[in-house]
Amino acid sequence: MNLNESDMKVQEPRLWSSDGWTARVVKNEDDDGWAVAMTPDGASEPALVGPWTMGRDKKNPKPLDQSAFLTLVKTAREFVRRSEQQLHAALHQSIAVTVGTARVTVCLDITPDEDNPSATLSARDEGDDLLAQVRVPPSFKLSRSSAVAWAEGGFVKPR
Structure with a gap:
């Protein structure tokens, strides 16, 4: 065994x-x-x-004792779960904006890596069709104003 x-x-x-x-x-x-x-x-x-x-x-x-241990396990699991959710939210952000009459969802997906972190900025329409996708620095800040500016600028790679 x-x-x-x-x-x-x-x-x-x-x-x-x-x-x-x-x-x-x-x-x-x-x-x-x-x-x-x-x-x-x-x-x-x-x-x-x-x-x-x-x-x-x-x-x-x-x-x-058994009771304390079970409470500690429950607390630790919850802490780990929340930490994972926070990390996921920080690495995968999205904002829905209106550009003209169109509703566009702009997403920032960061791939952490000690040597070569990267990020991708993408835009999708209401039907979930990809409108644009560009690489950006992982330090890129996605905000409502940066999403609108990118969409209104024709999805040109931000500086």
Whole structure:
């Protein structure tokens, strides 16, 4: 029988691992308190680090338990989901504008890359037909005014 890392459960006072996540209670470097780091299986860095409750002796951390772990997993998953949504929204923007009597949707799609990031500006009509598509710097700022100016200018590559 071959067990995956995510199949193994650890249930210790300062370390719990189950359901694809590991919770590790660590000394808070910023003060005298404690923090809990939530790391998804296979990741080298925690997805979420937050404060952790002191135990009754006001010196040591409160031990992890099933209820706390499940709450931490739920919170970490939600945090990761929101982060992914924000990243997607930043990399894929669109604005619908009216140019003359036509409704045009202008999209900016950024492809992040450490060495060679790129971006594409495109315009589509109400029937979703591609009107224009040009490469722009990934620093291009899509706004209502830049979308209208691009469309009114005949979709010439912005400077």
